[in-house]
Amino acid sequence: MIGLDGSAERVPYSLACSPEESREGGYLxxxxxxxxxxxxxxxxxxxARGQRLAVRGPFGSxxxxxxxLREPLLFVAGGTGIAPIRAMVAHALRRxxxxxxxxxSARTVSDFAYARELRALxxxxxxxxxxxxxRDAPGAWRGVRGRITPAHLAPIVDDRxxxxxxxxxxxxxxxxxxxxQRAGVPRGNITLEQWGRRPLxxxxxxx
Numbered sequence: 563m564i565g566l567d568g569s570a571e572r573v574p575y576s577l578a579c580s581p582e583e584s585r586e587g588g589y590l591x592x593x594x595x596x597x598x599x600x601x602x603x604x605x606x607x608x609x610a611r612g613q614r615l616a617v618r619g620p621f622g623s624x625x626x627x628x629x630x631l632r633e634p635l636l637f638v639a640g641g642t643g644i645a646p647i648r649a650m651v652a653h654a655l656r657r658x659x660x661x662x663x664x665x666x667s668a669r670t671v672s673d674f675a676y677a678r679e680l681r682a683l684x685x686x687x688x689x690x691x692x693x694x695x696x697r698d699a700p701g702a703w704r705g706v707r708g709r710i711t712p713a714h715l716a717p718i719v720d721d722r723x724x725x726x727x728x729x730x731x732x733x734x735x736x737x738x739x740x741x742x743q744r745a746g747v748p749r750g751n752i753t754l755e756q757w758g759r760r761p762l763x764x765x766x767x768x769x
Contacts, residue, residue: 567614576646580653593645624755631659633723640667640730648676667694716745729755
């Protein structure tokens with residue numbers, strides 16, 4: 563829960579850095595999308611370098627298991643839902659782990675946060691990553707056009723022990739687990755980021 567120092571308002575945001583990065587760098591990282599409408603990061607749209615913030619937490623259960631990770635890992639993110647996914651990927655890469663795959667959906671190419679970092683990890687063979695642009699994409703776009711479908715997920719969860727982590731708009735968090743279960747992933751292997759104060763997405767939203 564973060565907010566401006568001196569203000570009683572606190573807004574829930576996910577950490578975008580791993581525990582190792584926080585310990586080694588002495589910082590916490592958050593991904594905050596500021597929109598003129600004030601729907602998302604309105605509490606921080608006038609944030610200036612050096613300004614003090616108040617932080618409480620962390621809270622929640624959207625975390626990697628503390629045990630040894632022998633199973634393949636699949637992370638599915640939509641929009642700014644990449645924040646905790648980015649932290650979990652960084653954390654997983656510091657531990658013994660199975661294959662790490664990331665499927666990331668956003669409206670336009672410019673909406674992909676951490677894209678350069680994710681591509682760099684993929685070039686090094688540390689992860690597999692697929693980008694889905696659901697709306698506008700230039701002609702040279704090498705990612706997928708359109709939303710994530712069962713046909714995209716089934717080939718990458720051929721190992722039914724895969725542990726899946728999903729974070730994004732409400733419609734996506736509702737749809738993806740159904741696709742994964744139809745592909746054979748047990749419901750107990752699917753972890754969702756859900757919290758009551760999160761703004762709900764309209765049913766017609768494009769994730």
